């Protein structure tokens with residue numbers, strides 16, 4: 001059931017816009033009230049609210065009846081992708097291709113020979129120049145493919161061959177050539193005139209659904225596990241958390257894959273400004289917010305590297321983490337962690353029989369990082385990086401253990417209930 005829900009989420013959440021769109025539906029269905037970030041808010045105790053920020057980030061929060069500590073769970077809405085450039089049609093060899101650039105650190109060769117969809121947002125002329133009309137767009141089906149070169153044309157391919165985005169990664173849309181074919185396609189799908197399209201933020205995504213595999217059906221393989229596993233857990237957690245004291249917040253940031261330093265990323269003041277709006281609207285002081293930051297806790301949720309049984313030497317000598325063996329607590333390198341936050345999460349896991357494992361990086365490797373430590377530079381809170389272990393991070397399709405999503409969702413729920 002948990003994996004079925006994750007699979008349905010992944011099939012709809014094809015880029016950060018569509019993640020926010022889908023998550024908003026879940027929150028609406030759970031009775032959360034939508035707020036507009038530019039309004040003056042009138043919040044009340046026992047309220048459940050959410051606010052979209054620039055349509056690719058979102059904060060959902062609940063206000064308890066009684067006073068209590070601040071709890072925050074954070075994840076990111078974006079995944080590595082290919083971003084469609086302006087005037088993208090490239091007509092050559094009797095085909096129409098799309099000009100793209102890389103977004104985040106995709107394992108590029110894994111994108112070859114798979115159906116490619118396009119999703120994001122399109123901006124159109126409005127009544128007023130300063131208020132263009134925006135429309136979400138998702139092709140919802142494969143509309144292109146990136147063909148790999150045959151081994152006969154590339155004999156060294158299995159020794160590792162450089163992949164050029166500008167040359168090798170351009171999705172082929174169709175045989176036949178048509179000037180401005182892509183914008184004509186967009187206009188017809190959106191039922192608007194092509195002349196009204198001013199701009200767009202569109203991404204190529206892997207248009208394949210997830211699958212279960214393994215002798216005992218123990219592996220789930222799907223696109224965008226990084227970081228839809230965590231986004232879903234943060235939202236399910238805040239919906240199902242039932243603490244009646246303090247404020248619970250789930251925040252989904254955009255742009256983690258390109259370093260978080262954007263207006264809607266973890267490296268901006270977006271989060272702290274919205275928190276200030278929440279506190280002021282409830283009649284609380286700014287000093288109280290600062291006190292709550294210092295006394296509260298943040299869970300930063302993102303995928304972790306499971307040990308690859310074909311390449312165990314790439315993981316730490318001792319602290320290797322395995323698929324289906326529980327959530328991963330990252331206590332290493334540039335991740336966010338401290339003794340207090342580790343102890344709290346271990347305590348919750350032990351109380352509620354949630355399996356967990358400790359991850360440390362292989363000491364000669366640089367290791368990974370995520371938004372937890374970046375968010376901490378904006379709001380200095382006790383923070384712990386956790387997530388489900390996966391194989392093949394940043395590949396077109398990533399692999400997780402089918403048991404681990406349940407452990408993660410249980411943990412975030414109890415974090416918001418205890």
Ligand SMILES: [Zn+2]
Pocket residue numbers: 076226227256302303370
């Ligand atoms: Zn991630």
